[in-house]
Amino acid sequence: MTTVITVPPSLDEHSFETVLEQVAAHEPEAKLLVDARHARWASPYGLTALLTLGQAFQQAGRGRVALAVPDADDTASYWARTAFFKHAEELFELHGSVPRMRGGESSVLLEITPIRQSGDVHGVVEKIQAKAAAILQGELHIDAKATMGFAMTLSEACQNIVEHAQTGGWVAVQTYKWAKRLGRRVVQIAVSDAGVGFRRSLESSQNRRMSDRWDDAMALEDAVIRAVSRFRDPGRGQGLAGIRKYVGRWDGKLSVRSGTARITIKPSWDDDLPLSENLSEFPGAQMQITIPERVPAK
Secondary structure, three states: EEEEEOOOOEEOOOOHHHHHHHHOOOOOOOOOEEOOOOOOEEEEHHHHHHHHHHHHHHHHOOOEEEEOOOOOOHHHHHHHHHHHHHHHHHHHEEOOOOOOOOOOOOOOEEEEEEEOOOOHHHHHHHHHHHHHHHHHOOOOOOOOOHHHHHHHHHHHHHHHHHHHHOOOOEEEEEEEOOOOOEEEEEOOOOOOOEOOOOHHHHHHHOOOOOOOOOOOOHHHHHHHHHHOOOOOOOOOOHHHHHHHHHHHHHEEEEEEEEOOEEEEOOOOOOOOOOOEEOOOEEEEEEEEEEEEEEOOOO
């Protein structure tokens, strides 16, 4: 018996929840087919989370899950440009026509890149710095001084995988016009892994506050809001605090999902929930950072 998991036409941090709900409802012994044939758009979060889903099944000893690639040529071509298929072929049994990865200018600032060790993080930052400067200043009208902060934010987001996940993960950066929600251009960073997650990471620390309530939501509040770290060293836990500060300075949005919860630091232009609980279980941690184009003051 095969269970078909339907990928929605637009795949982002919210619609990906429908994928996880379907996975949670499937019979454990059933084979899985992730059907992306009708997908027409995907954010960096959607693509990195999809790879993480395949990674999670492989780590659980389920082997390669089947994945039907998008039918639309432009969608499949874009997924190829992001390097999605390059990595997906190691995690999924691909069905359908898979286009070759081609170079050229696109909205992809950083194609999907695996993060397994600190050297990978340094390579990512070096690769994106020149592009980031051009995009932040030329398209988003953000001060040149923001470029270094952007690189540091990207670095800290990736470093979380190295220090806490206990497995590899993925990062991608893209810019596009967010017409439906904001009417402006944005740059998005997505980082995803299938590791231990924030709750289990913090549980390994003897400094953890004892409480009757201890779950994924509280772990996210500790890590993202209170800058709690499992490490005792002074200054630890400040990576997420630095990300939060940078995102806030540029009226951006930060969302972090782990386990069954997602916490969101939201700007004035967004109506997302600050905290979502009782979501379908998903291993590891998934982070999305969105920086919008600056609108000159009238």
